[in-house]
Amino acid sequence: xxxxxxxxxxxxxxxxxxxxxxxxxxxxxxxxxxxxxxxxxxxxxxxxxxxxxxxxxxxxxxxxxxxxxxxxxxxxxxxxxxxxxxxxxxxxxxxxxxxxxxxxxxxxxxxxxxxxxxxxxxxxxxxxxxxxxxxxxxxxxxxxxxxxxxxxxxxxxxxxxxxxxxxxxxxxxxxxxxxxxxxxxxxxxxxxxxxxxxxxxxxxxxxxxxxxxxxxxxxxxxxxxxxxxxxxxxxxxxxxxxxxxxxxxxxxxxxxxxxxxxxxxxxxxxxxxxxxxxxxxxxxxxxxxxxxxxxxxxxxxxxxxxxxxxxxxxxxxxxxxxxxxxxxxxxxxxxxxxxxxxxxxxxxx
Amino acid sequence: xxxxxxxxxxxxxxxxxxxxxxxxxxxxxxxxxxxxxxxxxxxxxxxxxxxxxxxxxxxxxxxxxxxxxxxxxxxxxxxxxxxxxxxxxxxxxxxxxxxxxxxxxxxxxxxxxxxxxxxxxxxxxxxxxxxxxxxxxxxxxxxxxxxxxxxxxxxxxxxxxxxxxxxxxxxxxxxxxxxxxxxxxxxxxxxxxxxxxxxxxxxxxxxxxxxxxxxxxxxxxxxxxxxxxxxxxxxxxxxxxxxxxxxxxxxxxxxxxxxxxxxxxxxxxxxxxxxxxxxxxxxxxxxxxxxxxxxxxxxxxxxxxxxxxxxxxxxxxxxxxxxxxxxxxxxxxxxxxxxxxxxxxxxxxxxxxxxxxxxxxxxxxxxxxxxxxxxxx
Numbered sequence: 001x002x003x004x005x006x007x008x009x010x011x012x013x014x015x016x017x018x019x020x021x022x023x024x025x026x027x028x029x030x031x032x033x034x035x036x037x038x039x040x041x042x043x044x045x046x047x048x049x050x051x052x053x054x055x056x057x058x059x060x061x062x063x064x065x066x067x068x069x070x071x072x073x074x075x076x077x078x079x080x081x082x083x084x085x086x087x088x089x090x091x092x093x094x095x096x097x098x099x100x101x102x103x104x105x106x107x108x109x110x111x112x113x114x115x116x117x118x119x120x121x122x123x124x125x126x127x128x129x130x131x132x133x134x135x136x137x138x139x140x141x142x143x144x145x146x147x148x149x150x151x152x153x154x155x156x157x158x159x160x161x162x163x164x165x166x167x168x169x170x171x172x173x174x175x176x177x178x179x180x181x182x183x184x185x186x187x188x189x190x191x192x193x194x195x196x197x198x199x200x201x202x203x204x205x206x207x208x209x210x211x212x213x214x215x216x217x218x219x220x221x222x223x224x225x226x227x228x229x230x231x232x233x234x235x236x237x238x239x240x241x242x243x244x245x246x247x248x249x250x251x252x253x254x255x256x257x258x259x260x261x262x263x264x265x266x267x268x269x270x271x272x273x274x275x276x277x278x279x280x281x282x283x284x285x286x287x288x289x290x291x292x293x294x295x296x297x298x299x300x301x302x303x304x305x306x307x308x309x310x311x312x313x314x315x316x317x318x319x320x321x322x323x324x325x326x327x328x329x330x331x332x333x334x335x336x337x338x339x340x341x342x343x344x345x346x347x348x349x
Numbered sequence: 350x351x352x353x354x355x356x357x358x359x360x361x362x363x364x365x366x367x368x369x370x371x372x373x374x375x376x377x378x379x380x381x382x383x384x385x386x387x388x389x390x391x392x393x394x395x396x397x398x399x400x401x402x403x404x405x406x407x408x409x410x411x412x413x414x415x416x417x418x419x420x421x422x423x424x425x426x427x428x429x430x431x432x433x434x435x436x437x438x439x440x441x442x443x444x445x446x447x448x449x450x451x452x453x454x455x456x457x458x459x460x461x462x463x464x465x466x467x468x469x470x471x472x473x474x475x476x477x478x479x480x481x482x483x484x485x486x487x488x489x490x491x492x493x494x495x496x497x498x499x500x501x502x503x504x505x506x507x508x509x510x511x512x513x514x515x516x517x518x519x520x521x522x523x524x525x526x527x528x529x530x531x532x533x534x535x536x537x538x539x540x541x542x543x544x545x546x547x548x549x550x551x552x553x554x555x556x557x558x559x560x561x562x563x564x565x566x567x568x569x570x571x572x573x574x575x576x577x578x579x580x581x582x583x584x585x586x587x588x589x590x591x592x593x594x595x596x597x598x599x600x601x602x603x604x605x606x607x608x609x610x611x612x613x614x615x616x617x618x619x620x621x622x623x624x625x626x627x628x629x630x631x632x633x634x635x636x637x638x639x640x641x642x643x644x645x646x647x648x649x650x651x652x653x654x655x656x657x658x659x660x661x662x663x664x665x666x667x668x669x670x671x672x673x674x675x676x677x678x679x680x681x682x683x684x685x686x687x688x689x690x691x692x693x694x695x696x697x698x699x700x701x702x703x704x705x706x707x708x709x710x711x712x713x714x715x716x717x718x719x720x721x722x723x724x725x726x
């Protein structure tokens with residue numbers, strides 16, 4: 001008879017038993033060796049009553065990747081990230097983070113992640129150093145490393161010498177840096193950031209992304225949600241999320257190249273309102289949308305459509321100042337994909 | 350269970366309390382204020398009630414009777430009037446609680462040996478006070494009446510027989526019959542309800558409201574560590590406030606303390622666990638500061654105030670209410686407090702109260718622990 005003299009034996013056994021079910025995840029991500037995948041999501045679904053917040057999501061995030069989750073508010077970004085952090089139980093499907101199933105072993109997941117929630121603004125009535133000490137305590141940072149880690153976080157957040165300021169007195173960008181510092185004090189291999197830069201000025205936002213890239217270079221996997229298109233360009237790979245479903249996946253360049261159904265025309269004309277209306281039903285126009293003080297048109301072929309559209313608009317007493325083909329931005333891609341999706345949904349209903 | 354993670358949460362909670370002036374006021378000022386309020390403000394004793402008299406007779410006898418009223422500590426003759434409507438008006442406008450009218454033939458009737466009558470008009474808006482008032486007035490008149498009888502018998506050389514039966518009272522436990530001695534020990538239960546349920550429900554609901562709870566539960570800290578970390582500071586504060594209140598009760602209001610301090614500490618700790626668990630449970634369900642704090646007051650403070658026997662004796666309540674009080678932990682705590690302050694009942698004889706208190710504290714602590722999961726939904 002063999003008794004488990006060492007309690008550590010038990011989790012080892014449990015891990016071996018769990019392995020058969022993990023093999024499905026490995027197969028799914030067959031293109032990459034399993035150890036290189038930080039996050040594996042299969043058919044992940046979350047329903048709140050009859051509302052489907054996340055609808056059969058499938059994706060894999062590789063180690064050291066900066067993975068962006070892009071979509072409008074209410075698209076299901078936060079719900080997904082909360083399921084990955086073990087804060088919400090999936091309705092169906094599964095996900096594993098750092099090799100641990102988020103539904104069955106959320107505590108093991110939490111040991112391996114840093115999470116910055118959307119609402120999180122630290123404890124405002126605590127001093128900078130007190131917030132850091134709190135999270136060091138929660139993450140059980142060993143006493144021998146404590147000074148080092150807190151010193152590192154202070155340097156990173158540019159708060160050296162400001163340890164004793166109340167967090168409420170910090171500007172938004174510094175708070176954000178401090179929040180990131182708190183979330184990664186324990187050097188987690190994966191960090192989840194839910195709209196980390198909302199409400200932060202552009203310079204601080206830029207600095208924040210520099211930090212994210214520094215961490216990624218050290219092998220940390222970063223899973224970040226945003227609804228800022230320009231931020232999405234900083235990501236290695238992107239998933240576009242719309243109404244709980246993934247509508248596109250790839251590098252920013254791939255998305256811009258491959259996801260547009262047609263080419264893009266920039267049209268500067270006056271007045272804008274009637275022009276958009278008129279162009280919706282113009283021949284050869286797939287989509288028309290206002291971008292700043294001009295229009296972006298999705299057309300089959302830019303060179304063929306340009307002269308036709310100029311005449312079409314002039315006939316309707318709209319003066320055209322400029323019309324030229326342009327390269328799509330992520331925003332164009334996103335608008336194009338979501339309008340296609342909406343149109344498809346409208347047709348099926 | 351990691352002690353260091355629990356202490357990290359507890360340390361943060363202490364900082365929240367120290368930096369929040371409203372919490373500090375509740376922790377420091379509220380117990381003292383409640384003690385002074387109930388020590389001085391609430392007085393169930395009736396003394397020096399305003400009395401109007403209309404003496405139609407104006408005789409030696411009627412004056413003697415009125416002197417008896419004046420001599421009693423319960424009445425204070427504020428006005429002697431010469432018209433009947435003046436008495437009714439005084440009752441109407443509240444300047445008198447009672448009017449005594451002595452009829453014109455009072456002394457004549459007494460002299461002739463026929464029964465004499467005195468009219469008492471009572472403001473019975475508050476039936477309880479009115480009843481007590483009538484009792485006092487009857488006692489005064491009765492006393493005067495027997496004095497006259499004895500005097501008459503003596504004057505006529507008759508033996509004073511049978512001797513009137515007198516009751517020699519000796520009050521125990523609350524020897525001076527001070528209602529404050531009855532009330533003050535119970536104030537401890539009120540103070541702890543506010544600290545334990547009201548304050549904690551606010552602080553935990555605040556974490557949900559501000560989203561910091563989401564951040565907390567994304568770390569490896571366990572549910573029980575969060576709960577103990579958040580509640581321990583309030584437990585310490587609650588016990589400190591109990592000590593302050595006991596000190597004020599004994600040192601300032603001279604309420605006797607005859608039991609053991611150990612029993613006071615143990616029963617207070619049990620009750621503290623009860624209110625902390627309730628506060629925690631409610632805030633986990635409500636997740637909203639306003640709702641949580643209101644519900645917390647409703648289920649702890651209000652029963653402690655009305656149904657615990659703090660002010661109103663449970664024996665005197667309708668039978669249904671008496672049953673309801675059995676499921677109120679405050680009832681057992683207030684009972685223990687009154688017993689150990691005034692009677693000095695040995696701890697072994699308090700089992701009927703301490704046992705239910707212990708059961709409630711275990712039960713509610715278990716409910717609170719089970720209610721809290723590291724999940725958002």
